[in-house]
Amino acid sequence: MNFNDAMLAISENTLEPVTIPEKWGQGRATFGGMVAAIMYQRVALHMAADRPVRSIMVSFVAPVAPGAMDIRVQLLREGKAASQIQATAYQGDQVCAVMLASFGGERESMVHVEPDKAPAFSAPDEGHTFPFLPGLTPDFTQYFDYRYTVGKMPFMGSTQKVMGGWIKLREESTQAVSVAQTLALLDAWPPAVFSMLKKPTSGSSLTWTISFVNLPDNCSANDWWQYLADIHSSANGYGHIDATLWDKHGEVTVISRQTVSVFG
Secondary structure (H helix, E strand, O other), rough: HHHHHHHHHHOOOOOOOOEEOOOOOEOOOEOHHHHHHHHHHHOOOOOOOOEEEEEEEEOOOOOOOEEEEEEEEEEEEOOOEEEEEEEEEEEEEEEEEEEEEEEEEOOOOOOOOOOOOOOOOOOOOOOOEOOOOOOOOOHHHHHHHEEEEEEOOOOOOOOOEEEEEEEOOOOOOOOOHHHHHHHHHHOOOOHHHHHOOOOOOOOEEEEEEEEEEEOOOOOOOOOOEEEEEEEEEEEEOOOEEEEEEEEEOOOOEEEEEEEEEOOO
8 A cells, every 4th residue: 555545544433553665665664654644634623723733742652563453543632723732552451552633733933934945965866876775674664765965875885974865655646745744754765874874774763753844745755855854962872863854855854863762
């Protein structure tokens, strides 16, 4: 099942389990971007359109397997301008992930600071394509087109603290990019610390915080999106990584901060 079909398959009956599709794995777990996107789709059913998402925090508690996953949603608070919603995902009796989503309508502000424009990258067709190799690269990477222009690919012993390039969904999508698609585009990149390793190892996101700056209505998931990750520190089996995703106009869409467990 491709990404957009997986999102459309989510029932509006919030008591029904959702289905984690096959072929979206990364090792023994499902790709975290897919898990977060599915959880967000269920959360969004509880929020009015005039309160767009401002931030999402996710704690990945346990590996998620393909198949049924229950999501229990709780409205923590709905104020005059902002709302907080928590979602907890279960497989059997095991908590798999917890999401806290913050929504807020626009209001007047005396402070106005423009985010930085996208840095200068080589064009996508000048970048290095990340290949999908069945049995070697994670299953979910077959659904994305990657072009590395900064740093190196995973396990190539880079000495740079930064890594990035361009990305887009391979499947056709003419609609404006969605929050769920944005989460997938952002998380599809391997943890930047992997590029500094010299041999394959495993790892996974422990926690992930995403701030939504501006979700464009004139860009699709088939456009090229610019990504740059910066490793702030990595030691004792944990890496701390900040990342930014820019749209095709060079405008910031989301800012990410991730704590990654690195095994080995």
